[in-house]
Amino acid sequence: MIYIQNISKTYQSGIIQVKALQNINLTIKKGEFTAIVGPSGSGKTTLLNLIGGLDSPSHGIIKIDQTDITSLPENDLIDFRLHHIGFVFQSYNLIPVLTAKENVEFLMLLQKKEEDQRNERTIQLLKAVGLENQIHKKPNEMSGGQQQRVAVARALASKPDFILADEPTANLDSSSAENLLDIMFKLNQKEKMTFIFSTHDSRVIAKAQRIITIDDGQIINDYYR
Template identity: 80%
Template sequence: MITIKNIRKTYQSGDIEVQALQDISLTIKPGEFTAIVGPSGSGKTTLLNIIGGLDSPTKGSVKINETDITQLPENELIDFRLHHIGFIFQSYNLIPVLTAKENVEFLMLLQKKNEQARNERTLKLLKAVGLEDQIHKRPNEMSGGQQQRVAVARALASKPSFILADEPTANLDSKSSENLLNIMQRLNREEKTTFIFSTHDQRVIDKANRIITIEDGKIISDTSQ
């Protein structure tokens, strides 16, 4: 369960104070497949970064399973992210010198899981995203869609409470996007992992079971479908 209370984020841009988020409060329940939508500059990515502990709010709190991550010291926050939050980035952001298998395995190594557990989970996830025959390929040997599927497998590898995906289909063609969304939807059901997207993509919006719309740093609608 993610509970966001009265989040406010203010940036200083030269002499001007920019209100990126204004008093946002919301709750995201386990297993949701939520899309945060809105025009560019509306505050989607800022909200996602604050939920993921990558950015701190000027005011307010973010509780993830009773832990207020805005109060955690930096090192504990990094450790919290390792165990509780999965990230999928717009430009994949895989480690270029590692193979698909090593990229997926990486977080479990940081979690100090044993080799057998790592291997089993890595192969299971790569199979789930349809890349069981690409495990020894490096990112530069794979297409954008394949790289993003590895990123999904990596995000799930650490068994996080939820996954934050910042415009995951923005760099993909329609076929790859459709494929990726189907995979994420299936994993959402099978792994019972919460997915939170920021997106412009109507296909993502169509698949989401909850849509939160933000404009000028405020939630203007929150609907379930």
């Protein structure tokens, strides 16, 4: 469960203060497939970064299963991200020198999991995203869609509580985007994995159970289908 209580985020841009988010209150339950939508600059990515602990709010509290991540020291926060949050980025952001298998395995290595356990889960996840035949390929040998599927597998590898996906389909062609969404949706349905998207993509919005609309840093609409 994610509790967001009255958070605001203000950036200083030169002498001007930019209010990226204002008084956001939100609760996201386990297993939700949520899309945060809104125009560019509305504050979607800022909200996602705050939930993921990549940035800290100017005001307010974010609790993830009773842990107030806004008060965690930096190293503890990194460790919290490692064990509780999965990230999928718009431009895949795989480690270019590692193979698909190694990219997926990487987080489990950071978690100091046993080799057998790592191997088993890596293969299982790459199968789940349909890349069991590409395990030895490096990112530059794969298409954008394949890379993003590896990124999803990597995000799941650490068995996180939820996955934050920032515009995951923005750089993908239509069929790759559909394919990726299907995979994520299945994972949500089967494993009750919580997904939170920041997106403009109508295909994502179409699959989402909950849609939160943000504009000018404020939630203007929040509904379940």
